[in-house]
Amino acid sequence: MDQILFYLFSALALGSASYFVFAKNPLYAILSLIVTFFTIAALYILLNAQFLGIIQIIVYAGAIMVLFLYVLMMLNLNKEDESKKHNINKLVGIVAAGILFVGMLGAYKGLKTGVATKDIDVSVGLTKNLGKLLFNEYVLPFELASILILAGIVGAVLIGKKDL
Incomplete structure:
Protein backbone atom coordinates (compact mmCIF):
# COMPACT_ATOMS: atom_id res chain seq x y z
CA MET A 1 0.00 0.00 0.00
CA ASP A 2 2.85 2.39 0.82
CA GLN A 3 4.41 1.81 -2.57
CA ILE A 4 1.13 2.56 -4.35
CA LYS A 24 0.03 30.41 -19.13
CA ASN A 25 -1.95 31.89 -16.24
CA PRO A 26 0.31 32.80 -13.28
CA LEU A 27 -2.47 32.26 -10.74
CA TYR A 28 -3.04 28.67 -11.91
CA ALA A 29 0.73 28.15 -11.91
CA ILE A 30 0.98 29.20 -8.27
CA LEU A 31 -1.97 27.00 -7.30
CA SER A 32 -0.32 24.03 -8.99
CA LEU A 33 2.87 24.82 -7.06
CA ILE A 34 0.86 24.62 -3.84
CA VAL A 35 -0.34 21.15 -4.90
CA THR A 36 3.29 20.23 -5.60
CA PHE A 37 4.35 21.34 -2.11
CA PHE A 38 1.57 19.33 -0.47
CA THR A 39 2.43 16.20 -2.44
CA ILE A 40 6.10 16.56 -1.52
CA ALA A 41 5.03 16.84 2.12
CA ALA A 42 3.02 13.63 1.70
CA LEU A 43 6.11 11.94 0.25
CA TYR A 44 8.15 13.05 3.27
CA ILE A 45 5.55 11.59 5.60
CA LEU A 46 5.52 8.32 3.64
CA LEU A 47 9.31 8.17 3.98
CA ASN A 48 8.99 8.46 7.80
CA ALA A 49 10.22 12.05 7.96
CA GLN A 50 7.18 13.57 9.66
CA PHE A 51 8.98 16.69 10.83
CA LEU A 52 10.10 17.57 7.31
CA GLY A 53 6.58 16.95 6.01
CA ILE A 54 5.02 19.32 8.52
CA ILE A 55 7.71 21.96 7.95
CA GLN A 56 7.12 21.62 4.19
CA ILE A 57 3.43 22.42 4.71
CA ILE A 58 3.97 25.24 7.21
CA VAL A 59 6.90 27.01 5.55
CA TYR A 60 6.46 26.41 1.83
CA ALA A 61 2.77 25.78 1.26
CA GLY A 62 1.84 28.33 3.91
CA ALA A 63 4.24 31.22 4.10
CA ILE A 64 6.09 31.19 0.79
CA MET A 65 2.98 30.69 -1.31
CA VAL A 66 1.20 33.55 0.47
CA LEU A 67 4.15 35.74 -0.49
CA PHE A 68 3.97 34.54 -4.11
CA LEU A 69 0.26 35.32 -4.29
CA TYR A 70 0.84 38.73 -2.70
CA VAL A 71 3.56 39.59 -5.24
CA LEU A 72 1.35 38.36 -8.07
CA MET A 73 -1.46 40.65 -6.93
CA MET A 74 0.96 43.58 -6.54
CA LEU A 75 2.44 43.11 -10.04
CA ASN A 76 -0.97 43.13 -11.75
CA LEU A 77 0.26 41.33 -14.87
CA ASN A 78 -1.59 42.11 -18.09
CA LYS A 79 -1.60 40.40 -21.48
CA GLU A 80 -0.11 43.56 -23.02
CA ASP A 81 3.04 43.01 -20.97
CA GLU A 82 3.56 39.51 -22.41
CA SER A 83 4.31 40.83 -25.90
CA LYS A 84 7.24 42.87 -24.58
CA LYS A 85 9.15 39.80 -23.37
CA HIS A 86 12.08 38.60 -25.43
CA ASN A 87 12.79 35.06 -26.59
CA ILE A 88 16.23 35.16 -24.96
CA ASN A 89 14.59 34.26 -21.62
CA LYS A 90 13.20 31.08 -23.14
CA LEU A 91 16.60 30.21 -24.57
CA VAL A 92 18.28 30.71 -21.20
CA GLY A 93 15.64 28.49 -19.58
CA ILE A 94 16.19 25.73 -22.13
CA VAL A 95 19.97 25.87 -21.64
CA ALA A 96 19.57 25.78 -17.85
CA ALA A 97 17.22 22.80 -18.09
CA GLY A 98 19.73 21.02 -20.33
CA ILE A 99 22.55 21.63 -17.85
CA LEU A 100 20.33 20.33 -15.03
CA PHE A 101 19.48 17.24 -17.08
CA VAL A 102 23.16 16.52 -17.79
CA GLY A 103 23.97 16.92 -14.09
CA MET A 104 21.16 14.58 -13.07
CA LEU A 105 22.26 12.05 -15.69
CA GLY A 106 25.82 12.18 -14.34
CA ALA A 107 24.55 11.69 -10.79
CA TYR A 108 22.44 8.75 -11.93
CA LYS A 109 25.41 7.12 -13.67
CA GLY A 110 27.45 7.52 -10.48
CA LEU A 111 24.91 5.66 -8.34
CA LYS A 112 25.78 2.21 -7.16
CA THR A 113 23.27 -0.43 -8.04
CA GLY A 114 22.15 -2.88 -5.41
CA VAL A 115 22.16 -0.54 -2.40
CA ALA A 116 21.42 -2.47 0.77
CA THR A 117 18.37 -1.24 2.68
CA LYS A 118 18.92 -3.41 5.76
CA ASP A 119 21.05 -0.82 7.56
CA ILE A 120 18.55 2.05 7.33
CA ASP A 121 17.35 3.42 10.68
CA VAL A 122 13.61 4.12 10.36
CA SER A 123 13.47 6.29 13.48
CA VAL A 124 15.73 9.03 12.09
CA GLY A 125 12.98 11.35 10.83
CA LEU A 126 10.79 11.17 13.92
CA THR A 127 10.15 14.44 15.70
CA LYS A 128 10.95 12.96 19.12
CA ASN A 129 14.46 11.95 18.09
CA LEU A 130 15.05 15.24 16.30
CA GLY A 131 13.96 17.19 19.40
CA LYS A 132 16.26 15.18 21.67
CA LEU A 133 19.20 15.77 19.34
CA LEU A 134 18.38 19.45 18.87
CA PHE A 135 17.96 20.31 22.54
CA ASN A 136 20.75 18.13 23.91
CA GLU A 137 23.67 18.18 21.50
CA TYR A 138 22.91 21.29 19.42
CA VAL A 139 21.29 23.59 21.97
CA LEU A 140 23.93 26.36 21.67
CA PRO A 141 23.75 26.68 17.84
CA PHE A 142 19.95 26.51 18.07
CA GLU A 143 19.80 29.39 20.54
CA LEU A 144 22.35 31.41 18.56
CA ALA A 145 20.24 30.97 15.43
CA SER A 146 17.16 32.19 17.32
CA ILE A 147 19.05 35.30 18.48
CA LEU A 148 20.19 35.92 14.89
CA ILE A 149 16.60 35.65 13.64
CA LEU A 150 15.43 38.03 16.38
CA ALA A 151 18.12 40.54 15.38
CA GLY A 152 16.97 40.27 11.75
CA ILE A 153 13.35 40.90 12.74
CA VAL A 154 14.31 43.95 14.82
CA GLY A 155 16.44 45.26 11.93
CA ALA A 156 13.59 44.80 9.44
CA VAL A 157 11.18 46.64 11.73
CA LEU A 158 13.61 49.52 12.22
CA ILE A 159 14.28 49.82 8.49
CA GLY A 160 10.61 49.65 7.60
CA LYS A 161 9.46 52.04 10.31
CA LYS A 162 8.43 55.46 9.11
CA ASP A 163 9.83 58.46 10.91
CA LEU A 164 7.08 60.32 12.73
Missing part, protein backbone atom coordinates in the same frame (compact mmCIF):
# COMPACT_ATOMS: atom_id res chain seq x y z
CA LEU A 5 0.73 5.80 -2.37
CA PHE A 6 4.34 6.71 -3.10
CA TYR A 7 3.88 6.29 -6.85
CA LEU A 8 0.55 8.13 -6.74
CA PHE A 9 1.96 11.13 -4.87
CA SER A 10 5.09 11.10 -7.06
CA ALA A 11 3.02 11.18 -10.24
CA LEU A 12 0.84 13.95 -8.82
CA ALA A 13 3.92 15.96 -7.80
CA LEU A 14 5.51 15.57 -11.23
CA GLY A 15 2.26 16.46 -12.99
CA SER A 16 1.58 19.56 -10.93
CA ALA A 17 5.21 20.70 -11.17
CA SER A 18 5.07 20.28 -14.95
CA TYR A 19 1.85 22.27 -15.07
CA PHE A 20 3.54 24.99 -13.01
CA VAL A 21 6.31 25.28 -15.59
CA PHE A 22 4.05 25.31 -18.65
CA ALA A 23 0.99 27.20 -17.35
